[in-house]
Each structure stands twice: as C-alpha cells, then as structure tokens.
Amino acid sequence: MERNIKITVEYDGTNYSGWQIQNNTPETIQGVLSKCLFDINKSPVKLIGASRTDAGVHARGQVANFRLKVGIPVERIPLALNSKLPPDIVCKDAEEVTEDFHARFDARGKRYIYRILNSEYPSPFLRNYTYFIPHNLNIDKMREAGSLLIGEHDFASFQASGGSNKTTVRTITKLDIYRDQYQIKIEVCGNGFLYKMVRIIAGTLIEVGLGKRTVKSVGQLLEIKDRDRAGFTAPPRGLTLIEVFY
Amino acid sequence: MERNIKITVEYDGTNYSGWQIQNNTPETIQGVLSKCLFDINKSPVKLIGASRTDAGVHARGQVANFRLKVGIPVERIPLALNSKLPPDIVCKDAEEVTEDFHARFDARGKRYIYRILNSEYPSPFLRNYTYFIPHNLNIDKMREAGSLLIGEHDFASFQASGGSNKTTVRTITKLDIYRDQYQIKIEVCGNGFLYKMVRIIAGTLIEVGLGKRTVKSVGQLLEIKDRDRAGFTAPPRGLTLIEVFY
Structure with a gap:
C-alpha cells in the first residue's frame, strides 16, 4: 500500500x-x-x-x-x-x-528571513548567506516602512514578471527587522508570496535604509501596483526559507 | 622608503x-x-x-x-x-x-577553536566549518582530560610527523570546552603549537567524550611521548585560527 x-x-x-x-x-x-x-x-x-x-x-x-x-x-x-x-x-x-496532504496547497503560511551583512568588510564565511552592504542603514526607518506592508494588501508592485497567480492579494502577518551582531535580518511571515516578493520587499526596504526612498513611498506602492516603482530585487543568497506552516 | x-x-x-x-x-x-x-x-x-x-x-x-x-x-x-x-x-x-616586526617570530601566542557539530543530522551550512559527530559526547570528561594539558609540557605525543621543531615543549595557557547550541567548541590558547597539535588534541578529547579512552590516559600521553598512543587527527574543516597575540 x-x-x-x-x-x-x-x-x-x-x-x-x-x-x-x-x-x-x-x-x-x-x-x-x-x-x-x-x-x-x-x-x-x-x-x-x-x-x-x-x-x-x-x-x-x-x-x-x-x-x-x-x-x-x-x-x-x-x-x-x-x-x-x-x-x-x-x-x-x-x-x-493522510492521503490527501499536499505540501503546497495545504501550506497555511511561510516564514522567510533575508540577511544583510552590515559591516566594514565582507565575510568569507557569510559570503553565500548574506547580502553585504558596507553603508549605514537606518533600521528605524526600514522598520517603519516594513510595518506599512503588514496585513492584507494587493502586492502587485512586489511581484516580478513571470508569476502566474490569479490574484496578487496576499497577507503579511509579521515583518520584523532586527540587528544580530553585524547582521540585519528582515523576517517576513505571510500566507503566501508572489514571485520574488520577499526579495523585492527586501530591496525596497534597503533603499529606505540607505535614504534613497521615503517611508511614505513604500505605502504608496500598495496603491500604485507597478513593479517598476518598487525597489530592486535583493540578491538570492541573502534569502532563507525558514519554515512552512500547516 | x-x-x-x-x-x-x-x-x-x-x-x-x-x-x-x-x-x-x-x-x-x-x-x-x-x-x-x-x-x-x-x-x-x-x-x-x-x-x-x-x-x-x-x-x-x-x-x-x-x-x-x-x-x-x-x-x-x-x-x-x-x-x-x-x-x-x-x-x-x-x-x-616597526622595521623589525616579524609576524611569525614575534607572535607571543595563538588562539584556535575546534568546532564539533553534535546533532542528529548534519548541517548544509556548517558542513565546511565543523566536524559532524551524531553520537553522545561526555563534555565533563572531555573538559577534565583537557585540563590535564594546560601548562608547560612536552607535547611530543601530540605532534604529527613532518614537524621540524628543536623542542616539543609548549605551554597551553587555556583549554576550554563548551556547548553553543548544537556545537561543541574546543578553545585552545598557547604560546606555540606543534605540527597538527590542535587537531590531535581535539581528536584525543573526542575519543574521551565518546568513552573510547580514559581521562587518565590523556595525562599519561605527556609522559609517554609517542604520537601513536594519542588520538586520531581530527579533520581540518573544524579548525579555525581565531587570533594571534603579540
């Protein structure tokens, strides 16, 4: 059997x-x-x-x-x-x-962490697991911008082309940003994510941290629904899928 | 100039x-x-x-x-x-x-850490930086054995062939063993080290932790001065040179 x-x-x-x-x-x-x-x-x-x-x-x-x-x-x-x-x-x-369990369709949510190495010099040991940014990042502003994304929203601005979803509405249940020694970690939980959504969120929040974008502009992206207006797609090496919830 | x-x-x-x-x-x-x-x-x-x-x-x-x-x-x-x-x-x-500074001859001491991953399954992220041991290790016994090596001793038993030192007497100033989540770290400070000495010490203490060797036998190695009686040479990937003292 x-x-x-x-x-x-x-x-x-x-x-x-x-x-x-x-x-x-x-x-x-x-x-x-x-x-x-x-x-x-x-x-x-x-x-x-x-x-x-x-x-x-x-x-x-x-x-x-x-x-x-x-x-x-x-x-x-x-x-x-x-x-x-x-x-x-x-x-x-x-x-x-049980026989009907399906790893993808039954997932109620996922937790990702995006890791930034924010130090003067890169690290040989973290080179494949972090995105190295030697510049000053304003974490308070990143956190403020991130909090605007929590909740149920249309994340069309945060979807790379190539996605094939019926709807671009998703719910982010948690978006935390914290410093851990020389690393800055962006932790995102949600019920589902669009194509490259976490990396576009990370790239957008990094632009806020660098002072290249206002906090307000991040909230506006939810209305504008235009990928080209959001930030860059942060490199894949910084991203880790931590957990899938059922 | x-x-x-x-x-x-x-x-x-x-x-x-x-x-x-x-x-x-x-x-x-x-x-x-x-x-x-x-x-x-x-x-x-x-x-x-x-x-x-x-x-x-x-x-x-x-x-x-x-x-x-x-x-x-x-x-x-x-x-x-x-x-x-x-x-x-x-x-x-x-x-x-200053003109006369010499990185090797002027070094007063060095600090190394040997890292063991002591968990049920190996880790993709620590595979190159730890020695994976899925078995139970008695840390108290390892610590007891390690403490016998602190001080000035003839470490001839802990030198791999290929070394070219006039004397095999060295001083270990610190030998600490502690658990850090799923890792066990062996921290060794000394005024100088023989060829593969830290890895032979790590291998010998691991044998104590696994119950394959007594605490007492480790102290005896200092008298016996026979490499063949000491433990195996623990693999290089677990070893990191942390600091050089001047």
Whole structure:
C-alpha cells in the first residue's frame, strides 16, 4: 500500500538552479532529491515542494511530500536519504501524513528571513548567506516602512514578471527587522508570496535604509501596483526559507 | 622608503591547500595574497604569515607582514586588497609596524577553536566549518582530560610527523570546552603549537567524550611521548585560527 510521506529538508542553495526541475538547467534541489528518493522507492517519485525557491536561495525548513511504495519504516527515511544526498542537502524529518496532504496547497503560511551583512568588510564565511552592504542603514526607518506592508494588501508592485497567480492579494502577518551582531535580518511571515516578493520587499526596504526612498513611498506602492516603482530585487543568497506552516 | 606592513586576514580555507606556498600544489592562501599584493606593490612581495594553517583550516585573524614600496596610505590597503582577492579571503586590517616586526617570530601566542557539530543530522551550512559527530559526547570528561594539558609540557605525543621543531615543549595557557547550541567548541590558547597539535588534541578529547579512552590516559600521553598512543587527527574543516597575540 502506498503511503503519503512528508519530509522536511534543509539546503544550501548556492550551487543549485533553485528548487524546481526544469529542462536544460543544471542541478536543482527537487531533481537531486527525486533521484535519491527513486533509489529508495525503487520506482519514480513525484515530489511536491511547498515553496519553489529560486537559484541561490537557501532553506532551513522546506517541506515536500511524495508517495512511498516500499515498506521502509518512515523514521529511517532521513538517514537513508542523507546517505545518498550531497552534503549541501539534508533531510531532517519524515512522517507519514493522510492521503490527501499536499505540501503546497495545504501550506497555511511561510516564514522567510533575508540577511544583510552590515559591516566594514565582507565575510568569507557569510559570503553565500548574506547580502553585504558596507553603508549605514537606518533600521528605524526600514522598520517603519516594513510595518506599512503588514496585513492584507494587493502586492502587485512586489511581484516580478513571470508569476502566474490569479490574484496578487496576499497577507503579511509579521515583518520584523532586527540587528544580530553585524547582521540585519528582515523576517517576513505571510500566507503566501508572489514571485520574488520577499526579495523585492527586501530591496525596497534597503533603499529606505540607505535614504534613497521615503517611508511614505513604500505605502504608496500598495496603491500604485507597478513593479517598476518598487525597489530592486535583493540578491538570492541573502534569502532563507525558514519554515512552512500547516 | 620601504614600510613594514602588518595585515590581518580572514579566510574560508575549504578550497585551498593551506597557507604556505608549495611547489606542485594548487592554490594556497599565501600564494593568492602574494599575487594580489604584487599588483598593489608593483614588485614581488615576501609575505610572512604567523601560522602555517593546513589545507581546509580556516582563519578569523591570521596575521602576516610584508615590505611595501609604493606610497599608498596604509588605511587604504584592506579595500585595495579586497577588490583583488576572491570572496573567500578578506583583509580586515592593515597597519604600519616597526622595521623589525616579524609576524611569525614575534607572535607571543595563538588562539584556535575546534568546532564539533553534535546533532542528529548534519548541517548544509556548517558542513565546511565543523566536524559532524551524531553520537553522545561526555563534555565533563572531555573538559577534565583537557585540563590535564594546560601548562608547560612536552607535547611530543601530540605532534604529527613532518614537524621540524628543536623542542616539543609548549605551554597551553587555556583549554576550554563548551556547548553553543548544537556545537561543541574546543578553545585552545598557547604560546606555540606543534605540527597538527590542535587537531590531535581535539581528536584525543573526542575519543574521551565518546568513552573510547580514559581521562587518565590523556595525562599519561605527556609522559609517554609517542604520537601513536594519542588520538586520531581530527579533520581540518573544524579548525579555525581565531587570533594571534603579540
């Protein structure tokens, strides 16, 4: 009997073309995981991920599900999978879920953190996990601008072209900005995110922090609904998917 | 007029064959730094490093010195150097020192940290900076064994072959072991270290933590003076040179 298995995975996205398998691209997270799961399952696996993270984006708690045909005890899956995975992808948990569980459609929300390295010099150790900004950033103003985005809004200004959503209305439940030693972290929770939305929010708030954009202009973006008026798309390496809520 | 310049550098040693330039080896930290300093100095540079870190070993505060012939202001050296260096090597500081300063001979001591990842699953983000041990480690026993090594002793048992020192007597001034979330850190300060000494100490203390070796046996190693009786050489990726004292 087939079982529906939910796995939680952590990955360093630096060397991958993102989550989703695509034709003519080098390795993807979904591709590598599917290949290793095929080995365990003895037949092809359709792996459904909660979030299609972009190239270079990392995950601490990506969630995915698939149908398992073989009789391996579910608690042995992480170890079996990790013995086949490269060291930059790790399975941290596996559990059997009800037959109708769908990692993407059932997700109630997600938590992302965008990390900025705000110091005089770059760091060899954080180079792939932060966006280095050696200039002064006004965190109070960034926080003020960020708070305008909390709640249910039309985030059309914060969607990169290439998205395919019926509606651009989303709800941000939390947007916190805080300093952690030399890092500035932008933590965003919401019920769903448009294509590159978190990175465009990060880029826009960085422009506020640098004094290149007013706090007020950020609120106006929700009315204007024009991607070209929002800030730049902050680079993928600063972004990590922390958690998916069900 | 030539000036003697002391620089402090940070590096991720993962992709290098260690600090020291050697024939027929791929890139070294000293080699890459010397090449970039040549560009700035307009003539070859003899770069003297405080510590000859092994392949895969990292540094937060490696110190080196060289003679500068051109008139660039010393405070501009880090930025000039970082614009030429790859992102896994960063210069954090430069200062002019007296003519007789020698980064290696004048070093009064060094501080290293050996990091163990002690958790159920490995981490994609710490894979190059920690030694992953998923088993239970008795930190109290490791600490007890470590304390036996503090002070002036003959560390012949803790020297890998290939060292070329007149004496194997060294002084360890501090040896602390502590847990930091999922990591166990072994912090060692001393006036000088033999070839692979910190990694052999780490490997020996890990064997104590795993219950494969008694606390008492560690003290005995100081009398026995036999490398073969000490523990294994812990892998280089866990080791970081934190600071050099002058």
